[in-house]
Amino acid sequence: MRRLTAALAALCLTATQAAALSCMRPDPVDAFARANAATEVYVIVLGQFSGGPGPRPEDPSNTRPEDRVYDMTFTGHTLNRDGPAEPVNRTVRVVEHCVSAWCASVPTGRQVMTFLRVDAGADPLLEVGPCYPDFFTDPTTEQIDAIKDCFAMGCTAS
Template identity: 50%
Template structure:
């Protein structure tokens, strides 16, 4: 068997596990669609989290899921864009997939989806290892996509 063919077969065999752990680029329309289709009620927010535990001691690999409280300061986003000031504690739940764990960036501008507590308690931010519902340094395009989804509806492609 030619060396090039062996090398190609080996690279394909080794690519399987690595690509299984790769995450797709977060998509604001997909995140909005997921939240809109959920049984739970979500609110979209833009701002910063602070007072959390900070980075994971071992980084984002090899850790365990964790839950804690952080303080959010920013705005809720509705059909007209940022509308209502929000300063409140939020329950954070970071999950892990295989070896990879989510980690909420502190003191960084984010746009994300908070799950409302039906009993009026603290909202919850559920972060999976790929963080598909968290957007750091949100752009005007993110806000425009959200307002379009509110106005016309949207589905992820």
């Protein structure tokens, strides 16, 4: 009986540790349609983030980490129907959200395409979660072209 209890406990622990967050692959057409339908104003940017606090320290015992708010620098361009447009080099306020033990992170030094919320009198805002559907790391030519097509012809979320 003692062996069965130990085996059951080990199985339960393994199942808990093996659980993972499953995210759908982000779709640029859906992202554009959501931003276009929002009451807030968004700008689509293509470029790189730098600065920020770096990755979160790993703490497996913390199953409910706090959201983080900090500033990063974004360098790149806005994106429109013709592709990269106005140059951008400015501070962006970042809010990293967590879902249970999984938290978002913003990569530095990598090409990204994302949607920044623009509020009058404030730095642009990027809100990211672990399954953030509006953030594309190392975007493909097809993803960038999909956004350009959305500007030219409109897009509807699937």
